[in-house]
Amino acid sequence: MKKSYCPIDTFINSIKGKRKGTIILHLWQGDKRYNELVKLMPDISERMMTKQLKELEADGLIHRTVFPEVPPRVEYSLTELGRDIRPVLKGMYKGGLLLESTIDAEKN
Amino acid sequence: MKKSYCPIDTFINSIKGKRKGTIILHLWQGDKRYNELVKLMPDISERMMTKQLKELEADGLIHRTVFPEVPPRVEYSLTELGRDIRPVLKGMYKGGLLLESTIDAEKN
DNA sequence: CAGAATCCAATATGATACTG
DNA sequence: CAGTATCATATTGGATTCTG
Numbered sequence: 001m002k003k004s005y006c007p008i009d010t011f012i013n014s015i016k017g018k019r020k021g022t023i024i025l026h027l028w029q030g031d032k033r034y035n036e037l038v039k040l041m042p043d044i045s046e047r048m049m050t051k052q053l054k055e056l057e058a059d060g061l062i063h064r065t066v067f068p069e070v071p072p073r074v075e076y077s078l079t080e081l082g083r084d085i086r087p088v089l090k091g092m093y094k095g096g097l098l099l100e101s102t103i104d105a106e107k108n
Numbered sequence: 109m110k111k112s113y114c115p116i117d118t119f120i121n122s123i124k125g126k127r128k129g130t131i132i133l134h135l136w137q138g139d140k141r142y143n144e145l146v147k148l149m150p151d152i153s154e155r156m157m158t159k160q161l162k163e164l165e166a167d168g169l170i171h172r173t174v175f176p177e178v179p180p181r182v183e184y185s186l187t188e189l190g191r192d193i194r195p196v197l198k199g200m201y202k203g204g205l206l207l208e209s210t211i212d213a214e215k216n
Numbered sequence: 217c218a219g220a221a222t223c224c225a226a227t228a229t230g231a232t233a234c235t236g
Numbered sequence: 237c238a239g240t241a242t243c244a245t246a247t248t249g250g251a252t253t254c255t256g
Binding site (some may be wrong): 004006007008009010011012015016019020021022024025043046059060061078079081084085087088089091092093094095097098099100102 | 111112113114115116117118123127128130132133149151162167187189192193195197199201202203206207208210
């Protein structure tokens with residue numbers, strides 16, 4: 001990830017990718033296999049899912065465990081860092097609801 | 109702003125634009141004129157600054173006040189919604205520092 | 217002062233097909 | 237099962253110039 005000029009931008013850059021927030025939210029509920037995540041989010045392509053997972057892993061927010069079995073099994077989980085930022089994500093969730101209600105209000 | 113599938117993504121979408129986090133951080137310190145913001149962030153072009161300010165305004169996070177003077181004066185400030193999410197931004201700031209220290213640790 | 221307009225380069229995302 | 241590879245489109249960002 002590129003260097004940011006401000007910690008807030010660093011944080012944003014680590015989670016702004018397509019549906020990264022939702023991915024973390026799902027892993028929050030428990031470890032998930034690749035296909036489980038794909039099924040949980042039918043609106044994002046596999047190519048995108050793979051990309052986001054790789055980036056989240058590179059940024060140290062999630063962990064990838066490969067089980068040497070046939071057929072292959074890969075599980076994703078939150079790292080300690082990923083778990084540390086859960087309160088922030090919770091705040092973002094609430095903030096998102098606030099934003100949505102503001103947007104809805106504009107329509108009326 | 110497009111509809112999101114999850115409040116976290118709604119929130120991210122509202123602040124993921126180039127340096128939006130930093131803009132809000134500056135307005136947090138007090139209202140600012142357009143040129144003040146430009147000078148505070150020399151690394152972003154005016155075109156981008158204008159665009160981010162317009163988007164933040166459209167999403168209801170900042171307010172734009174025009175003073176009918178010559179030369180023109182425009183001041184930007186946080187809206188109530190913008191102020192409401194300050195605790196979240198504070199958490200993001202801390203999270204960003206955590207991420208940065210993790211990244212630095214990898215270099216050694 | 218506070219921007220708008222224009223043109224171009226860089227990323228991000230989407231759709232589809234293929235593989236160890 | 238858990239991805240890759242390839243091609244095409246869309247969105248974002250940068251540089252520069254112009255204006256009420």
